[in-house]
Amino acid sequence: MAAEIHSRPQSFRPVLLNKIEGHSDTVNTAVLIPKEDGVITVSEDRTIRVWLKRDSGQYWPSIYHTVSSPCSCMSYHHESKRIFIGQDNGAIVEFLISEDFNKMNHVKTYPAHQNRVSDLIFSLESQWVISTGHDKSISWMSTQSGSMLGRHSFGSWASCLQYDNETQHAFVGDHSGQITLLKLDEQSCSIITTLKGHEGGVAVLYWDPVQRWLFSGASDHSVIMWDIGGRQGRTLLLQGHHEKVQALRYLRLTHQLVSCSADGGMTVWNMDTAREEAPQWLESDSCQKCEQPFFWNIKQMWDTKTLGLRQHHCRKCGKAICGKCSSKRSTYPIMGFEFQVRMCDDCYDTIKEEDRTPLATFHEGKHNISHMDMDPSRGLMVTCGTDRVVKIWDMTQVVGSSVAAGFSPR
Numbered sequence: 001m002a003a004e005i006h007s008r009p010q011s012f013r014p015v016l017l018n019k020i021e022g023h024s025d026t027v028n029t030a031v032l033i034p035k036e037d038g039v040i041t042v043s044e045d046r047t048i049r050v051w052l053k054r055d056s057g058q059y060w061p062s063i064y065h066t067v068s069s070p071c072s073c074m075s076y077h078h079e080s081k082r083i084f085i086g087q088d089n090g091a092i093v094e095f096l097i098s099e100d101f102n103k104m105n106h107v108k109t110y111p112a113h114q115n116r117v118s119d120l121i122f123s124l125e126s127q128w129v130i131s132t133g134h135d136k137s138i139s140w141m142s143t144q145s146g147s148m149l150g151r152h153s154f155g156s157w158a159s160c161l162q163y164d165n166e167t168q169h170a171f172v173g174d175h176s177g178q179i180t181l182l183k184l185d186e187q188s189c190s191i192i193t194t195l196k197g198h199e200g201g202v203a204v205l206y207w208d209p210v211q212r213w214l215f216s217g218a219s220d221h222s223v224i225m226w227d228i229g230g231r232q233g234r235t236l237l238l239q240g241h242h243e244k245v246q247a248l249r250y251l252r253l254t255h256q257l258v259s260c261s262a263d264g265g266m267t268v269w270n271m272d273t274a275r276e277e278a279p280q281w282l283e284s285d286s287c288q289k290c291e292q293p294f295f296w297n298i299k300q301m302w303d304t305k306t307l308g309l310r311q312h313h314c315r316k317c318g319k320a321i322c323g324k325c326s327s328k329r330s331t332y333p334i335m336g337f338e339f340q341v342r343m344c345d346d347c348y349d350t351i352k353e354e355d356r357t358p359l360a361t362f363h364e365g366k367h368n369i370s371h372m373d374m375d376p377s378r379g380l381m382v383t384c385g386t387d388r389v390v391k392i393w394d395m396t397q398v399v400g401s402s403v404a405a406g407f408s409p410r
Contacts, residue, residue, distance in 0.1 A: 012397035014266065014363050014381070020051055020059045020390035027384035029074040031373045038101060039382055041390055042071035042085055050101050062102050067093060075122045075129070082107070084129055086117025092129060094143070108146045112139050119161040130170060130184070132158035138172050140184055152182060152189050162207035162214065171214055173202030179216055197224050197235055206248040215257060217245025223259050237278040240267040240338040240360050247372035247383070254399050260369040260383060268398050269360045276335045279318030289325035289344060314344035333359040361398065367391065
């Protein structure tokens with residue numbers, strides 16, 4: 001992690017409670033079992049494991065089940081004890097877990113994709129299992145009949161998925177950086193809109209159906225909040241990571257967003273504050289401050305007998321400027337810039353010291369975090385990644401206002 005993160009004093013930190021080890025390959029998904037001291041994991045080593053905490057304080061697998069292909073993702077529905085596992089071969093396998101979490105019975109196998117399943121969601125209301133895959137498609141299948149209801153193809157790998165049960169809208173992020181909003185029906189779908197804002201592949205999505213906010217994390221190290229419910233195209237850019245953002249969770253009662261990245265960074269964003277939208281970058285053939293030509297402006301270079309300059313952009317006003325007119329750097333948290341970014345000299349002079357007060361806290365998970373799950377009612381978080389280790393964290397100090405909102409740690 002960069003020294004910039006460590007230079008900020010942290011009064012509260014996540015507390016590591018347990019580490020679960022024993023997988024022989026990457027752990028792709030780990031979820032906390034509600035109201036239980038338990039975790040469910042799926043891994044590239046083809047295993048599905050249910051870990052329960054014993055009297056010794058350690059977690060041991062009460063279920064250890066091996067399937068035919070590496071497990072890429074999972075959706076667990078606690079009330080019905082149904083679990084759906086996406087696999088590298090494109091199939092989705094459904095199991096029913098016993099009430100005591102000591103047994104798991106196969107229910108159905110769904111031929112969902114022709115290639116690796118990248119994400120999936122089980123909707124009890126629709127009785128659908130919806131999934132995305134590396135075959136560049138989204139599919140939705142009936143959990144009652146096991147049959148395919150519909151499929152839609154994209155131009156790039158479909159990498160992540162969220163679904164709104166009430167409206168039957170699906171959000172699909174892909175490797176091109178786009179997010180597609182679709183309305184799913186029994187046998188067809190329609191494209192509502194395409195959201196464009198990331199400069200790298202979208203790795204994770206999180207949908208809050210109450211605020212009607214969609215959060216996306218991508219390989220461009222950024223998080224974007226899309227205000228879908230506002231219907232005004234409002235977006236907020238959040239830059240507080242140095243690596244690919246791979247896990248997100250919005251905590252509605254405390255108005256906080258938790259994001260995790262591939263380098264182990266954990267960022268907790270305060271979303272209960274007025275924020276400004278980052279401006280669109282303007283384009284120009286010459287610096288919008290000193291009017292010197294950029295290097296592709298051959299005519300002005302010839303007329304003025306000057307060498308062309310490289311184009312930059314001020315992150316606060318969005319103007320196209322040269323390096324000389326943007327020599328200053330500053331944080332600007334109200335616009336989502338928690339790290340220092342380029343500012344034109346005029347904008348830099350307008351920023352007060354209080355404008356630089358961070359609106360996020362930064363923490364270190366000390367392992368690659370490819371997936372994260374949280375139980376806000378207990379203040380717990382579980383992380384997993386390519387190091388084959390699963391970590392369970394006490395987050396009550398970091399998101400501690402949840403206690404004031406009526407929650408208390410178990």
